[in-house]
Amino acid sequence: MDAIIEALAKAAGLDKALAAFPDDVKAAAAQALNNAHGVQVPTDPAAEPWPPMRAGTGL
Structure with missing residues (x-):
């Protein structure tokens, strides 16, 4: 695997998945x-x- x-x-916290x-990690990265x-x-x-979400507009 590419370093x-x-x-x-590892920086993303995927140590266990790695x-x-x-x-699978290599395929996802590719x-x-x-x-x-x-x-x-x-x-x-x-x-x-x-647009920002606002309650009650456009209903």
Whole structure:
């Protein structure tokens, strides 16, 4: 397994998963890396991807 993926898994608290299911952790990391291009980073840090939720509006 790639040392960076292993370090990231440990930093995320996935020590038990890494020990018990290393192939699954590797597959999940590969899937995440292959889909990273689909994530749109907002240009305005204050912008929300959807309107804030408010109770009672639009009902």
